[in-house]
Amino acid sequence: MKMKWALLLSLPVLLFQSFQKEKITPEKDFDIQQLAPGVWAVIHNEQGGRAICNAGIVDLGNKTLVFDAFINQNAAAELKKKAEQLTGRPVSFVINSHFHDDHIRGNQSFIPGASIISTEWTKNKIQETEPGEQEWAKKNTATQLKKSMEQLASAPENEKNEASVWVNYYKAITQSLPDLKMTLPDITFSNSFRIYGSKRTVQLVEYKNCHTGSDIAMILPEDGIAFMGDLLFTERHPWLGDGDPETWKNTLKKFHEDATVKFFVPGHGRVCGKDEIKVLIQYMETLRQMSVEAVQKKVPDSVFLRSPIPEPFKDWSFKRFFIPNLSTVYAKAEKRDN
Ligand SMILES: [Zn+2]
Known part of the structure; x- marks a missing residue:
């Protein structure tokens, strides 16, 4: 997530829904779902967990891989422990999507x-x-946490879940700050990268200018599973502000058409199939349509950026992203028009 998200408003959340696969044991920071023998989705527990994003654990046969490392080092240590327990060996690779x-x-x-x-x-x-x-976090997290707690205290019943998401977010950061050290990747690639394990191969594919300037999807071809990082959010507003929604949408269309991948682990939200990919494409198309019409009708952004959330997405979590998302898409539509 981005610190600047904090400066925006907050609202409701959906309860975690389990995927068709078995949920093993509820952990404090996350739930584990086995997707195939040796492949686990690690889903952030929004009821007080410090993970904040989802992750993955993959047994390559002779090596263990973790996809994404969470926001908080204690939650990450728990993830490491879980990966070691499930695969019976230490973690060799951590992917930063x-x-x-x-x-x-x-x-x-x-x-x-x-x-x-x-x-x-x-x-x-x-x-x-x-x-x-x-630096920003050290200066501002205490204030943001206090603000979020006040919002939670005064939130109506149907907004309490979402308000608590942001309280947990700032609590996870607060706890992490005293010992936090920037730890950079020590292996990098461009375009694509493969790791050949004794039991399975994983394919890391770079998608440029989607959710951010560069996002990795990790594909397990033999299992038909893709760990999408933040290329996919389910039942949550995605964050469009650091990338390009048009390129992103085209990437999602390719995943939707790809018959070899059937199960998707999003960066936020529950594990899903193709339908949720389609819904996210529809979200981006809807915001684009709204923006193009507003530009054509010369609706000033001060008016347009008060638009209500369209019906299909109005119960999604991360509501505070909707207006900034609309603003991103509107600015791009305006630029194209001029
Ligand atoms: Zn992200």
Whole structure:
């Protein structure tokens, strides 16, 4: 996530719904779902967990891999422990799907022992932004936590779940700050990268200018599973502000058409199939349609950016992202029009 999200408003959330696969044991920070023998989705527990994003554990046969490292090093240490228990060996690889704090700050819990892998773009971006982000967090998290707690206390019943998501977010950061060290990836790539294990191969594919300037999807071809990082949010507003919704939408269309991948692990939300990919495409198309019409009718942004959330998405969590998302899409539509 991004610190600047904090400056926006908050609202409701959906309860975690379990996927068709068995949920093993509820952990404090996350739930584990086995998707195939040796493949587990690790789903952030929104009822007080400190993970904040989802992750994955993959048994390669002779090595163990973790996809995404959470925001908080204690939650990451718990993830490491779980990966070791499930696979019976130490973690060799940790993938950072993109540069956002909630996917990378747990890196330090896997060091020494594991290699951290990201794209070259992402490593450079972490190096460039993370010192400032951590500085910002040290100065502002206490105030943001207090504000979020006040919002939770005064929220009507139907908004309490979402309000508590942000309280947990700032609590996870508060707890992490005293010992937080920037831990950069030590293996980088551009375009694509494969790891050949004795039991399975994973394919890391870079998608440029989607959720951020560079995002990794990890594909398990033999299992028909893709760990999407924040290329996919389910039943949550995605964050569009650091990338390009048009390129992102086209990437999602390719996944939707790809018959070899059937199960998707999003960066936020529950494990899903193709329908949820389609819904996210529809979200981006709807915002684009609204923006194009507003530009054509010369609706000033001060009016347009008070638009209500369209019906199909109105119960989604992360509501505070809707207006900034609309603003991102509107600015792009306006630029194209001029
Ligand atoms: Zn993200």
